[in-house]
Amino acid sequence: MEFVLLIFLPLVAALFVPLLYKRIKNIHTGWFVFVIPVILFIYYLRFIEMTMNGNVTTSTLSWIPSLDISFIAVIDGLSLLFSLLITGIGSLVVLYSIFYLDKKQEKLNNFYVYLLMFMTAMLGIVQSDHVISLYLFWELTSISSFLLIGYWFTRDRSRFGALKSMMITVFGGLMMLGGFVLLSIMGDSYSIRELIGNADSIIGHDYFTLALVLILLGAFTKSAQFPFYIWLPDAMEAPTPVSAYLHSATMVKAGLYLVARFTPLFAFSEVWVWLVTGIGLLTLFWGSFFAVKQTDLKAILAFSTVSQLGLIMSLLGASAVAYHVDGPDAIIFKVAAFAAIFHLINHAMFKGSLFMTAGIVDHETGTRDIRKLGGLMSIMPVSFTVAFIGSMSMAGLPPFSGFLSKELFLTSMLALRDFELFNFATWGILFPIIAWIASVFTFVYSFYFVFKTFAGKRKRQPLPKQPKEAPVGMLLSPVILATLVVGIFFIPNIVGKMFVKPAVVAMQFGLYNHPNEVAVHVSAWHGLTPELLMTLGIIAVGALLFLTMKRWQKLYEIQPQYLSLNALYDSLMIFGESGMNRLSRFYMTGLIRTYLIYMFAFIAAITTIMLFVQDAFVVDMDSFSALNAYGVMTAIILVLAVCMVLFAKTRLAAIIALGGVGYSVALFFVIYKAPDLALTQLVIETVSVALFLLAFKFLPTLKRHGESTAFRFGNFVIAAAVGVTMTLVALSAHSQKLIPSISEYYKETVFTEAAGGNIVNVILVDYRGFDTLFEIAVLAIAGIGVYGMIRLRLARKENSDENK
Amino acid sequence: MKTNDVILQTGTKVVFFIIFLFSIHIFFAGHFAPGGGFVGGLLTTAAIVLLLLAFDLKTVQKALPFNFMIVVAIGLLLALGTAAGSIIFNVPFFTHAFGDFYLPLFGESALHTAMIFDAGVYLVVVGSTITMIQTIGGDS
Numbered sequence: 054m055e056f057v058l059l060i061f062l063p064l065v066a067a068l069f070v071p072l073l074y075k076r077i078k079n080i081h082t083g084w085f086v087f088v089i090p091v092i093l094f095i096y097y098l099r100f101i102e103m104t105m106n107g108n109v110t111t112s113t114l115s116w117i118p119s120l121d122i123s124f125i126a127v128i129d130g131l132s133l134l135f136s137l138l139i140t141g142i143g144s145l146v147v148l149y150s151i152f153y154l155d156k157k158q159e160k161l162n163n164f165y166v167y168l169l170m171f172m173t174a175m176l177g178i179v180q181s182d183h184v185i186s187l188y189l190f191w192e193l194t195s196i197s198s199f200l201l202i203g204y205w206f207t208r209d210r211s212r213f214g215a216l217k218s219m220m221i222t223v224f225g226g227l228m229m230l231g232g233f234v235l236l237s238i239m240g241d242s243y244s245i246r247e248l249i250g251n252a253d254s255i256i257g258h259d260y261f262t263l264a265l266v267l268i269l270l271g272a273f274t275k276s277a278q279f280p281f282y283i284w285l286p287d288a289m290e291a292p293t294p295v296s297a298y299l300h301s302a303t304m305v306k307a308g309l310y311l312v313a314r315f316t317p318l319f320a321f322s323e324v325w326v327w328l329v330t331g332i333g334l335l336t337l338f339w340g341s342f343f344a345v346k347q348t349d350l351k352a353i354l355a356f357s358t359v360s361q362l363g364l365i366m367s368l369l370g371a372s373a374v375a376y377h378v379d380g381p382d383a384i385i386f387k388v389a390a391f392a393a394i395f396h397l398i399n400h401a402m403f404k405g406s407l408f409m410t411a412g413i414v415d416h417e418t419g420t421r422d423i424r425k426l427g428g429l430m431s432i433m434p435v436s437f438t439v440a441f442i443g444s445m446s447m448a449g450l451p452p453f454s455g456f457l458s459k460e461l462f463l464t465s466m467l468a469l470r471d472f473e474l475f476n477f478a479t480w481g482i483l484f485p486i487i488a489w490i491a492s493v494f495t496f497v498y499s500f501y502f503v504f505k506t507f508a509g510k511r512k513r514q515p516l517p518k519q520p521k522e523a524p525v526g527m528l529l530s531p532v533i534l535a536t537l538v539v540g541i542f543f544i545p546n547i548v549g550k551m552f553v554k555p556a557v558v559a560m561q562f563g564l565y566n567h568p569n570e571v572a573v574h575v576s577a578w579h580g581l582t583p584e585l586l587m588t589l590g591i592i593a594v595g596a597l598l599f600l601t602m603k604r605w606q607k608l609y610e611i612q613p614q615y616l617s618l619n620a621l622y623d624s625l626m627i628f629g630e631s632g633m634n635r636l637s638r639f640y641m642t643g644l645i646r647t648y649l650i651y652m653f654a655f656i657a658a659i660t661t662i663m664l665f666v667q668d669a670f671v672v673d674m675d676s677f678s679a680l681n682a683y684g685v686m687t688a689i690i691l692v693l694a695v696c697m698v699l700f701a702k703t704r705l706a707a708i709i710a711l712g713g714v715g716y717s718v719a720l721f722f723v724i725y726k727a728p729d730l731a732l733t734q735l736v737i738e739t740v741s742v743a744l745f746l747l748a749f750k751f752l753p754t755l756k757r758h759g760e761s762t763a764f765r766f767g768n769f770v771i772a773a774a775v776g777v778t779m780t781l782v783a784l785s786a787h788s789q790k791l792i793p794s795i796s797e798y799y800k801e802t803v804f805t806e807a808a809g810g811n812i813v814n815v816i817l818v819d820y821r822g823f824d825t826l827f828e829i830a831v832l833a834i835a836g837i838g839v840y841g842m843i844r845l846r847l848a849r850k851e852n853s854d855e856n857k
Numbered sequence: 858m859k860t861n862d863v864i865l866q867t868g869t870k871v872v873f874f875i876i877f878l879f880s881i882h883i884f885f886a887g888h889f890a891p892g893g894g895f896v897g898g899l900l901t902t903a904a905i906v907l908l909l910l911a912f913d914l915k916t917v918q919k920a921l922p923f924n925f926m927i928v929v930a931i932g933l934l935l936a937l938g939t940a941a942g943s944i945i946f947n948v949p950f951f952t953h954a955f956g957d958f959y960l961p962l963f964g965e966s967a968l969h970t971a972m973i974f975d976a977g978v979y980l981v982v983v984g985s986t987i988t989m990i991q992t993i994g995g996d997s
Binding site: 286413479728729732733736737739740743744747748807808809810811813815817818819823825826829830831832835836837839843844 | 864887888889890891892893894896899900902903906911925926929930932933936937940951953955960965969971974975977978981982984986988989990992993994
């Protein structure tokens with residue numbers, strides 16, 4: 054079977070969700086949805102054996118063959134791991150949501166449609182081999198995530214959070230599209246695998262770094278890296294199953310997937326190593342530091358997600374170093390790749406379970422505010438156990454899976470010290486230090502999360518709801534995840550062999566031939582190494598900090614609200630709205646005079662610039678004909694009449710002067726031997742002056758008349774500029790006739806072909822009668838237009854009179 | 858105030874026909890000498906404007922009882938018909954035909970379909986300009 058079609062299975066299923074929701078009222082719609090991810094999960098399990106042998110399988114669905122665009126699904130170690138996470142955790146989340154969301158009160162049809170859309174989008178991202186279809190699914194995750202965050206759309210905060218995440222992730226998505234297009238231009242292919250194959254030709258290209266930065270922007274915005282993490286805490290307004298699924302286990306890992314997928318291509322670049330590792334570590338530190346500040350359970354988890362994603366990101370950056378070193382050094386950076394993937398799995402497990410417990414606490418007590426909670430341990434023992442396991446794993450303590458990945462992480466960071474390329478020798482020492490400090494804070498917030506909620510005494514103030522343990526169905530999913538967290542600690546090498554090593558092979562393409570060559574053996578006890586000592590230090594300092602938390606937590610209040618990144622985002626948004634509004638109001642004055650100034654100024658400027666850039670200004674004296682006295686006299690009359698129009702004090706004088714202009718133009722036509730034009734000009738001038746007089750009889754006097762005419766310098770300059778420009782253009786055009794005139798043909802054939810003597814008239818009615826046909830149509834429209842405007846206005850007046 | 862403009866009106870009665878005849882002349886001469894439908898039409902308009910100036914709107918409407926918008930329509934129809942007529946004879950749009958014919962009253966005459974087209978132009982020009990002047994003038 055073509056497994057590319059399976060990507061679309063959830064989307065197709067989503068079509069039937071509203072039907073089931075409306076028709077079958079007794080059964081929670083979630084049960085029907087639950088089947089879909091389970092089927093997919095079981096299906097994808099079958100590929101494990103294949104990827105363990107280092108094989109890759111593809112499946113293609115042609116979409117736009119003429120543009121070489123198609124859906125190509127590739128299953129290798131990396132995409133299989135992600136697909137299993139998406140469908141596996143997807144199943145658990147659907148199961149959890151069945152008990153979390155009420156059948157009667159919630160719009161379940163919306164919820165599951167969005168969720169299934171999201172599932173398709175995520176599967177599409179991780180399996181796509183085609184950059185354009187990857188982008189398509191990428192934006193589909195942004196859209197479905199937007200819909201899911203805004204699920205309770207009557208709440209302001211939901212809408213705000215949805216919009217914020219949309220703005221940031223779509224910004225990144227568009228940047229990424231730019232990067233993809235550049236990549237496909239450089240590599241002459243849309244296929245990611247072919248691009249990686251062509252890496253040699255791409256690396257030297259001018260666009261290489263630009264494409265790298267653009268793609269990283271996409272990955273960083275999606276994976277909530279510094280400074281784009283700000284959308285994630287606001288996305289916590291979504292229902293908890295959504296937070297558990299999208300904002301901890303899957304969507305935020307799309308960016309990590311992207312970085313991992315493109316590592317073989319970009320790893321050769323210094324910029325890549327620095328950016329990915331540096332931003333990752335900064336995010337790790339920043340997220341863990343600010344997680345302790347939060348008072349909302351889900352906000353703590355959001356910041357912790359940000360921080361853990363930073364951790365994985367920095368490991369991905371460190372793993373790129375493997376391409377730069379040889380021999381025994383390289384092995385340690387191959388460990389980094391292993392650690393990244395391994396921690397990714399662990400994080401999906403424990404963060405999913407933690408979100409679910411946070412949801413349970415919220416659901417059963419009615420609040421998520423950690424200041425109101427406390428002493429729930431005895432009431433909710435199962436939830437506490439799950440939260441405890443998750444938190445300890447997050448803090449990196451044995452015997453939980455987080456311990457193993459934390460050790461591997463510290464190993465990689467310590468190894469970066471000795472890396473000598475790209476100035477790492479001088480700055481490298483910072484990496485393990487930052488990692489260590491961040492781990493201490495991770496330890497603190499993990500304890501903060503679990504013990505402030507469950508331990509201690511019950512608070513005096515009664516909770517919004519009488520707390521009780523959650524139903525079994527709701528506990529099922531977190532318990533399964535927590536079991537896996539503990540389980541992975543005891544069988545890390547089996548997990549490594551089945552999932553991590555094939556993924557590492559896909560990620561570090563070209564370094565291995567077979568997954569078994571990834572020489573990493575994870576063990577809980579590997580001797581008294583520096584990283585173990587660091588862990589002990591983390592535990593000691595972290596415990597101390599946790600116990601003295603009340604004393605130093607006030608430090609967070611030092612940072613003023615207006616200096617935060619959120620304030621920056623808000624002011625950007627405000628600038629986008631009102632600032633842009635002010636900007637457009639500044640130049641869109643609504644005055645036609647202003648717009649005419651723009652137009653004429655641009656005409657003058659552009660024409661003059663083009664004249665001189667193209668060196669087109671030529672004056673050829675020979676092409677001028679001789680002046681005659683009549684011409685000079687008429688010109689003087691014309692200029693005088695024009696001046697009179699400009700300086701006339703009354704409208705009547707201006708109209709008469711305009712008539713003078715018209716008649717002197719007619720005189721020009723006479724002098725330059727155009728009898729038809731002269732005739733027409735004379736008569737039309739007469740008729741139009743008569744019309745002017747008729748029309749202007751009813752007009753009020755000009756406002757500026759009577760006063761001293763305001764002399765606008767700007768208007769003068771622009772008018773002069775346009776005049777001069779047009780004169781220059783006319784002179785140049787007259788001086789260089791590039792092709793001979795067609796008029797010889799008319800002279801020869803006017804009698805033989807058209808049986809006429811007046812060339813002008815024959816051109817008008819015969820050679821080019823088409824123009825005349827439409828000119829008279831224009832005249833007819835003008836006449837009917839005048840009639841319509843005046844008569845319809847009258848009719849309306851009469852109607853309004855009747856109403857009186 | 859009632860003015861006595863009998864000289865203007867009497868003069869107009871004579872001059873109108875001279876201008877009108879001149880406009881017809883200019884119209885027909887168009888193919889060989891300066892002139893044509895456009896100038897001819899405008900001259901006729903000028904003659905009617907003179908009537909309007911000498912008499913009032915209502916009198917002129919009574920003397921020339923046409924709806925000038927229909928004149929516009931007829932003109933457009935003539936022009937378009939002449940242009941489209943050539944299609945019937947399987948020649949391209951806007952192909953004119955001409956030839957010498959013997960007419961009962963005029964004797965040997967050169968006829969040209971361009972003249973029908975020009976007549977269309979003439980009617981449109983007269984019709985629209987008079988419509989404009991009448992509507993603007995009749996608006997109070």
